[in-house]
Amino acid sequence: QITLKESGPALVKPTQTLTLTCTFSGFSLRTNGVGVGWIRQPPGKALEWLALIYWDDDKRYSPSLKSRLTITKDTSKNQVVLTMTNMDPVDTATYYCARRITIFEVAHFDYWGQGTLVTVSS
Amino acid sequence: DIQMTQSPSSLSASVGDRVTITCRASQSITRYLNWYQQKPGRAPKLLIYAASSLQSGVPSRFSGSGSGTDFTLTISSLQPEDFATYYCQQTYNTPQTFGQGTKVEIE
Numbered sequence: 001q002i003t004l005k006e007s008g009p010a011l012v013k014p015t016q017t018l019t020l021t022c023t024f025s026g027f028s029l030r031t032n033g034v035g036v037g038w039i040r041q042p043p044g045k046a047l048e049w050l051a052l053i054y055w056d057d058d059k060r061y062s063p064s065l066k067s068r069l070t071i072t073k074d075t076s077k078n079q080v081v082l083t084m085t086n087m088d089p090v091d092t093a094t095y096y097c098a099r100r101i102t103i104f105e106v107a108h109f110d111y112w113g114q115g116t117l118v119t120v121s122s
Numbered sequence: 123d124i125q126m127t128q129s130p131s132s133l134s135a136s137v138g139d140r141v142t143i144t145c146r147a148s149q150s151i152t153r154y155l156n157w158y159q160q161k162p163g164r165a166p167k168l169l170i171y172a173a174s175s176l177q178s179g180v181p182s183r184f185s186g187s188g189s190g191t192d193f194t195l196t197i198s199s200l201q202p203e204d205f206a207t208y209y210c211q212q213t214y215n216t217p218q219t220f221g222q223g224t225k226v227e228i229e
Contacts, residue, residue: 037218039166046219047158047166047209060216063123096165105214107155112165114188 002026004036004097004113011119012087018118022097029055029075035100036080036106037109038071040093048093053080069101089120124148124212128221130194141197145210150190154214157186157195159222161206169208170195186218200226 008020022036029036037052051071052060061069070083080097094117098109127150135141145155153173158166168177170186173193183198197204205228210221 039220046222047160047211049211049216049218049220052216052218062217064217098165104153104172104175106154106156107218108168108171108211109158109166110168110171110177112167115165 002099004099004109004111006095006097006116007111008095008116008118010117010119013122014088014120016087018082018084018087018091019081020084020095020097020116020118021115022082024078024080024097024099027099029053029073029078029080031055033102035107036073036081037098037100038082039096039098039109040091041096041115042090042093045093050095051082054100087120090121091118093118123217124151124214124219126210126212126219126221128208128224130140130224131222132225132227134225134227135229136199137200137202139198139200139229141204141226143195143208143226145188145193145195145221147193147212147214148189148204151212151214153189154212155186155188156211156213157184158209158211159204159206197226204220 004024035054038050053071094115096115098112155169155173160166174186207223207225
């Protein structure tokens, strides 16, 4: 059974750094082709792709947020960590992590965590 | 970034209706297109990947088609549990952008 779960603070102050952890089970980030991504969704708005880390430690970031994001993995703990610096109220959103796999050479997110709501407010 | 534009943004339909949602990419993405369903307060759920492949466990009333820049998600006979918001996503390159969503509401 594949599961992912996000954890981190529910409330952060403006200018602070957000650290979110995705803890997963049922698959390995050592497996060729597998990745874990982060996606966020402001209240009432659309999904926004943030970052992705691959089994080989390759990393991809949203260009608009690249200067603020860092994604890392700890394969032994089955965890992926996303840090976002200089938080602003516009970053208030539900943050999801999801497993990325490839079938027919097309990548997609087949399993998602439940999401964690992060509010940025002083 | 590749822009994904869905239409309509929302629609009202009745149980049993055939529903079609379109997604247009700002450049060719061949078949690197996925569809997700999201219900309020829940995480998105994968429905279709690679434009037309049905994810395991998803009812066969859902289907996808298209290639290049134009794609379609069709629900052949709308069921009560299908009222939700639907998103397309391209994975042709990063950032792997999503459409703005199509909300399917009860008429």
